[in-house]
Amino acid sequence: MSTRHTIAILVNDQPGVLQRVSGLFGRRGFNIESITVGSSEEPGLSRMVIVTKGDDHTLEQIEKQLYKIIDVIKVVDIGSSPMVARELGLIKIGADPSARPEILGIVDTFRAAVVDISPNSLIVQVVGDTDKIDAMIELLKPYGIRELSRTGVTAMARGSAR
Template identity: 70%
Template sequence: MNEQHTISILVHDQPGVLQRVCGLFGRRGFNIDSITVGSSEESGLSRMIIRTTGDERTVEQVEKQLNKLIDVIRVVPLSASPMVARELALIQIKAEPPLRPEIMGVVSAFRASVVDIGHHSMIIQAVGETDKINAILKLLEPYGIMEISRTGTTAMTREIPVETQLSRSSQAADAV
């Protein structure tokens, strides 16, 4: 059964790493639903958060293949544990002055914010889970969406139990 999977990949911050990781997904016939990449808590390392759809067995194979790439430090299947996931969207909509109070009702209901107002448009910033972003887009659609820019999902697992932290620390020490 195909389902959503979120994977965290810690990699060396080197040219070509993103291409190699994306190429691996392509060779496996996997579509990347979203990808975010940014610096991590460790200097010289970046973290990729990839959201994809597939069955459990195939995702496990992709994880194994990712671990074989030379610039990959660690692969963590985030959706296997309780996690926090967020996405950011900037949404530019048509907003003539008489409709703005109505639009503001939608914005406040989603705890979103207006970050720019023009003569005939507004830019709304929404942050939340993908379903929340999709829901606000659906409600704003009748006003006329002019442009959307979405970050893709970024995520991390909730608090890691102490025994897991200790075993990871000993594994890291053994690797050195």
């Protein structure tokens, strides 16, 4: 059965690591649904968070292949235990002044924020899990989404798990 997996990968902060990791997924025919990369708590190391789909055997193969990449330090399936996962979305909506009260109602419901206003548009920032971002996008579609940018998922295991 194909399920969604969230994998955290600790890597040396070196040029080309992202390319080698993403290339591994492509060569093996594994799709990356989301990928985020940034600094970690350790100087010289970066953390990648990748969301992919596959069965347990596929996940096992991905982990084995990742450890063959010299700059990969640690691979953890954080989706297998309780985790905190967040994504950021920026949504530009065509919004004349008459539609703004309705849009602001949606923004408030989702605890989102308007981060830019122009005479004919609004940019809304929403932070949450993937389902929350998807739901907000669906509700804003009737107003005319002009542009959409999402960060991808970043995540951590809850509590003291690491």
